[in-house]
Amino acid sequence: xxxxxxxxxxxxxxxxxxxxxxxxxxxxxxxxxxxxxxxxxxxxxxxxxxxxxxxxxxxxxxxxxxxxxxxxxxx
Numbered sequence: 001x002x003x004x005x006x007x008x009x010x011x012x013x014x015x016x017x018x019x020x021x022x023x024x025x026x027x028x029x030x031x032x033x034x035x036x037x038x039x040x041x042x043x044x045x046x047x048x049x050x051x052x053x054x055x056x057x058x059x060x061x062x063x064x065x066x067x068x069x070x071x072x073x074x075x
Contacts, residue, residue: 009055012058
């Protein structure tokens, strides 16, 4: 599983944590989707295709949060 997702496997849990910290309907959906997709991708490797979109979204959430914090520090 680590080889398929590369760097996103490290960014994925932190992005999920950022979503859990500020809950609303959309964030609850993506976190539940990530939990169930992670489980089913671990059971059957073909279901990695269902895991990849939520890993990309949560990795983007993490990356944008860190970039925002870094850019606010400099400007």
